[in-house]
Structure formats: structure tokens, C-alpha cells
Amino acid sequence: MNIILDRPRIADGQDYSPPAPPPRLALRPANAAPGLLDGAWWPRSRDLTRELPALIDTLDRSWARVTRVAVHPSLWPVIPHKVPASGHVVHVGWFNEQDANKLLLLSYTTGRLDLLVIPPECDLAAATRLMAAAADPRCRRTASGIMADDECLTVRRGEADWEAEGGAPSAAGTAAMAVRAGGMWA
Template sequence: MIRSAEERMTWVCTVEAPAARLRLADATSSHAMIDGGWWPTSRDPVVELCSLVTALTAQRGAVIERIMLKPAAWDRHPCRIGVGGATVRVGWFTTLGATLVILTGPGNLRIDLAVIAPKTTEAVATATMLAASRPANTTRAADILPTPPSPRSPRPARHGDDVAEWETEGGHLQTDRQPAAPART
């Protein structure tokens, strides 16, 4: 497999990354579905992931080695980022929800965070981060805050779309049919 130069390079944040808007559960729980909430300021993964890894290292002493994200939720897709002299590998998975980021490290370290869209209002984002950081949280990230439509997602369904779809698939409405004549005996 031939890899492009962009895939082989390690991206480094050259601007001062903003402080991560992050809220973590006080204690990890084996029953919790997610470990907290994260509200990035933009869709730039280099800046935002550097900020996130730096905050997790400061708050938890965590060594982050890998990050898993959904590509449609971000503007570009680096495979590696440099944070504090270390290289963090970034995996892009279309099967992941846009509202979830998974960070892993040595010794079975795994941190699952609900991701709040950057343009979310402060009140909604704060409430979502509080809900995501409850220690006994059994709610999935996707259920805490509905996924906003990404620029690449199809338009939301409207009333009557099911009829249009049915018609284009070969079906037809009952009102279009002529009633069958009664059988003569």
C-alpha cells in the first residue's frame, strides 16, 4: 500500500491551542457509557485534538496514544498529530458517531467523550457536558445531544417523502387505482 506524504506526516499545532472545554466524571465507573463531555471550538482536528490531549494529560495524567473519530465531523483528517513532543495516532472511522471521540493509551486506558458541535449554544453545551460527566451515566453519547446535520449529510426527511419514495420504487397510492369491477356470477 502506497501512502501519500500527507498520510505519513505528523501534524503539529503551530498556534496556541485554546483551553479545552472539557468536563470529566470525578471517578471512573465500570457502568458509565461515557467518561465526560468535550466541546471543541472549531472543526480543525489538529488544534482541537492538541488542546484535548494536553487537557487530559494535565487533569488525569493520561498518556494518550490513539484517538478515534468520525471523518464527516471534521474539516481535515491527519493520521498523526504531535502533542508535547509525543506522536498521537488518529484513526478515522465512518462507523463512529459524530458525537463520540475515543482516546486510548497504555494499560487498557480508554476515555470515551461525548462531542458537542462547536456551534452549539453555551447553555446547551454546558448542560450536555454536565449530563455526560455523571459518574454513573448509562446514556450513550449520541443520546445525550442529537447529532446536528453535517455539511455532507442528506437533508432531513419531510412530510410526504415516504410517499415520494414509495412512488419511485414502483409502488403506487391506492387513490391512483381504479376500483376493480365486482365479479359477475
């Protein structure tokens, strides 16, 4: 009989957990003018306890020591009060007033980072577009604005494919695309 353990034991009896994969993160250049977003983060799941430590460890090394994180509760089924990071504990809070697609990270020494949160279920092509948009120094859109813009592009691409196969867009669909393309969504 074979026994497979989720966490193999090492010789001294300690649990061994494989290292977490590096976070999927894109940041604006350090010398860029301040904007509404400082970059984007694409977590692998909606489990903050599992996802935040790798993000915090990376930002502790490359940006500043993260002390607090704020999220919008609509994207996260469970929001822990504290998350362990390398050598310290980070407090996690939530705000309904915060942009639902944004993660706010605070540091006592440097200030704050605002990151677009790309849904874990997002496909690679869309996530790549969203990360590039959020990390672009010229971007002046909110996190939800970037998400809406990309959703609009996806709708347009789908309708273009449909039209190429002999269909025609509906009047309501055309009007909705015109409103989105005109920048009515923030």
C-alpha cells in the same frame, strides 16, 4: 504604514505562537462506575489539527498519556493521520461504525476515554447541559442519545414558547415528541 503579523517574531528570530486556550472539557469523577461515556469535549472549531493538541496535553497531565484518537468522519472535514502533542505524536484514525458524536482516546497504560463531542457551533446553554449530562456518573446514554435528548428538549421549549404566544402544536409534532420522550431513541 502599520504591519500586523499573525505570529509576532521574538528577539532570537523564533516564531511565537500564543498558547492555545484550555480545552472545554468535563470528565466523570475518577471514582465513578464505568459508563458509556467518560465526559464531554466542546471544541472551538472543526479543525482537529488545531483542537486536539490542547485536549491531549490536558489529558496527558490529568488522566494518562494519550497514544491514539478515533473520530467519526462526519463531524471533521479533515482528519490528520498524526497530531503533535507535548513531547510525543498521537495517531488519529476514523471509523464509520463509531458513534458520530463520540471521540475515543486511547492510552497504553490506562485504557480508553469515550467523550461526547459537542458541536463547536453549539450555544453556551446547550453545551453546559450536554457537558453536565455526559459527565454525570448516573448517565447511561450514548453520545448520540444525549444529543437527541437535548434536541428534544430544545424542540419542546420552542413549541412551548410558540404555544404561549397563541399557537398550537401539530399532531405530527406532538407524536414525534412523544416518541422521543418515551426513550425510543438510543
